[in-house]
Amino acid sequence: YATGEQQDVVVIGGGPGGYVAAIKGAQLGLKVTCVEGRGSLGGTCLNVGCIPSKALLNSSHMYYEADKHFKAYGVTVGSLGYDWAQMQKQKDDAVSGLTKGIEGLFKKNKVEYVKGWGTIKGPNEVEVSLLDGGSTTLSAKNILIATGSEVTPLKGVPVDEERIVSSTGALSLYGVPKTMVVIGGGYIGLEMGSVYQRLGAQVTVVEFADHIVPTMDGEIRKAFQRSLTKQGMKFKLGTKVNSATRKGDSVVLEVEPAKGGDKSTMEVDVVLVSAGRRPYLTGLGLDSVGITPNKRGQIEVDSHFRTSVPSIYAIGDCIPGPMLAHKAEEDGVAAVEIMAGKAGHVNYNTVPSIVYTHPEVASVGLTEEEAKAQGLDYKTGKFAFMANSRARAVQDTEGMVKFISDKKTDKILGAWIMGPNAGELIPECVLAMEYGACTEDIARACHGHPTLSEAIKEAAMATVDKPIHS
Ligand code: FAD
Numbered sequence: 169y170a171t172g173e174q175q176d177v178v179v180i181g182g183g184p185g186g187y188v189a190a191i192k193g194a195q196l197g198l199k200v201t202c203v204e205g206r207g208s209l210g211g212t213c214l215n216v217g218c219i220p221s222k223a224l225l226n227s228s229h230m231y232y233e234a235d236k237h238f239k240a241y242g243v244t245v246g247s248l249g250y251d252w253a254q255m256q257k258q259k260d261d262a263v264s265g266l267t268k269g270i271e272g273l274f275k276k277n278k279v280e281y282v283k284g285w286g287t288i289k290g291p292n293e294v295e296v297s298l299l300d301g302g303s304t305t306l307s308a309k310n311i312l313i314a315t316g317s318e319v320t321p322l323k324g325v326p327v328d329e330e331r332i333v334s335s336t337g338a339l340s341l342y343g344v345p346k347t348m349v350v351i352g353g354g355y356i357g358l359e360m361g362s363v364y365q366r367l368g369a370q371v372t373v374v375e376f377a378d379h380i381v382p383t384m385d386g387e388i389r390k391a392f393q394r395s396l397t398k399q400g401m402k403f404k405l406g407t408k409v410n411s412a413t414r415k416g417d418s419v420v421l422e423v424e425p426a427k428g429g430d431k432s433t434m435e436v437d438v439v440l441v442s443a444g445r446r447p448y449l450t451g452l453g454l455d456s457v458g459i460t461p462n463k464r465g466q467i468e469v470d471s472h473f474r475t476s477v478p479s480i481y482a483i484g485d486c487i488p489g490p491m492l493a494h495k496a497e498e499d500g501v502a503a504v505e506i507m508a509g510k511a512g513h514v515n516y517n518t519v520p521s522i523v524y525t526h527p528e529v530a531s532v533g534l535t536e537e538e539a540k541a542q543g544l545d546y547k548t549g550k551f552a553f554m555a556n557s558r559a560r561a562v563q564d565t566e567g568m569v570k571f572i573s574d575k576k577t578d579k580i581l582g583a584w585i586m587g588p589n590a591g592e593l594i595p596e597c598v599l600a601m602e603y604g605a606c607t608e609d610i611a612r613a614c615h616g617h618p619t620l621s622e623a624i625k626e627a628a629m630a631t632v633d634k635p636i637h638s
Contacts, residue, residue, distance in 0.1 A: 178308035180286040183211020184493040185484030186314030189500030194277040196508040205285035209270040213493040223259035232366035287453040317445040317485035324411035345437035353380030357442030372402040385535035447486040473503040522591040530594035533582030545575040549631025558618040569627035578606035607631040
């Protein structure tokens with residue numbers, strides 16, 4: 169490879185953690201090489217995660233709106249249909265445009281891109297098995313592990329990516345099945361389930377716990393599940409899947425109550441296994457440098473993203489913390505800032521989470537249950553979108569904003585938004601928390617009218633005292 173000279177940092181993995189770290193490192197004046205084995209940059213997020221799922225969520229949402237709501241808006245369409253192949257193409261075009269865009273950014277920022285699988289050979293050495301054959305050895309002052317995650321397999325449910333699919337297969341199914349079971353009620357399963365539900369599939373979510381999305385505030389979760397149920401999604405909670413067996417063009421599932429009881433079977437067209445993700449460390453060569461993953465298979469790091477080997481750092485989905493693209497990016501920036509001798513830090517208390525269903529659910533900080541469990545003296549304030557003028561104007565009124573703040577100081581501990589565009593609204597709350605704001609600060613800030621964001625202001629007013637419009 170071109171340089172042959174020692175790099176300041178060799179990044180292993182070109183996902184949102186790795187590619188952002190590589191660009192930022194180069195911008196800070198470091199000599200950076202990024203090694204990626206999948207043949208395109210952007211990692212899970214761009215290739216088989218965030219981006220393609222949002223493309224399909226958008227297409228299916230538009231179809232659903234046209235089918236269910238256009239009439240009420242006074243919009244008439246002739247005969248309505250969808251073109252699955254075109255939806256797939258639009259998704260694939262979005263993905264390839266973005267992944268190629270990162271290659272362009274690498275060139276612009278002078279990041280060297282090595283296509284191949286990297287193996288750590290020593291504290292300062294990475295061997296790459298090149299995609300076009302052969303191998304090369306890179307010498308690095310620092311190594312940054314950003315190898316991300318993979319789908320956690322489920323015992324008894326062998327994925328064939330045709331009828332028994334992971335999220336990856338679910339992004340490019342043969343078409344819209346009539347019936348689908350989603351195993352696991354986390355955000356990925358609910359998002360992909362929503363896509364097919366909107367296009368006419370009967371989707372049943374089978375979840376081991378007695379509730380969906382375990383990290384969600386209980387009150388919001390209940391409202392959210394009610395909304396998905398209203399859209400036609402079915403839920404089998406407290407239910408364990410023992411096995412899934414392919415039977416021609418369908419799949420037979422054996423399930424039983426999680427607490428024990430009679431077994432039963434379900435036959436559906438497609439099963440989506442969405443029971444979590446785990447760090448991907450295969451072939452990375454951690455043994456050669458004495459790094460042992462923890463019980464959850466994650467690489468432990470200190471507050472500076474350093475592993476037990478001082479020259480080796482790790483970020484993103486392969487270390488503890490929320491497995492989200494924006495968290496991986498923040499980790500990546502902080503890690504290279506530290507390598508460049510600057511202060512880098514990520515506040516995990518203010519990493520937002522978003523479920524891109526409709527309505528969306530976005531949050532930052534604590535749930536009410538967590539505040540209670542931590543023994544905090546807190547208060548809450550809520551405001552329903554039903555009382556927000558913009559939501560009423562566009563007839564999209566499901567959901568609410570909820571704040572949890574410290575009873576004495578009024579400092580924001582958590583913010584929850586279930587509603588239209590919640591993901592675009594949550595940054596206000598993130599910023600407020602980053603600045604140590606109180607709900608009163610938000611309540612006193614002028615918000616544009618008529619906007620959905622006024623529901624945030626009114627929920628803040630409700631936390632301090634009373635909102636105007638309810
Ligand atoms: P990854 O994106 O997994 O990237 C790691 C890269 O490293 C991969 O490209 C891999 O090929 C490469 N690699 C691994 N080992 C080696 C090696 N030895 N040598 C060379 N290359 C290697 N997150 C959000 O924030 N918002 C969302 O809306 C969202 N939606 C999602 C939807 C789905 C269906 C899925 C599956 C995930 C979604 N996520 C979402 C999660 C998000 O994709 C991950 O949190 C994010 O991609 C993690 O980034 P990363 O850089 O740590 O790892």
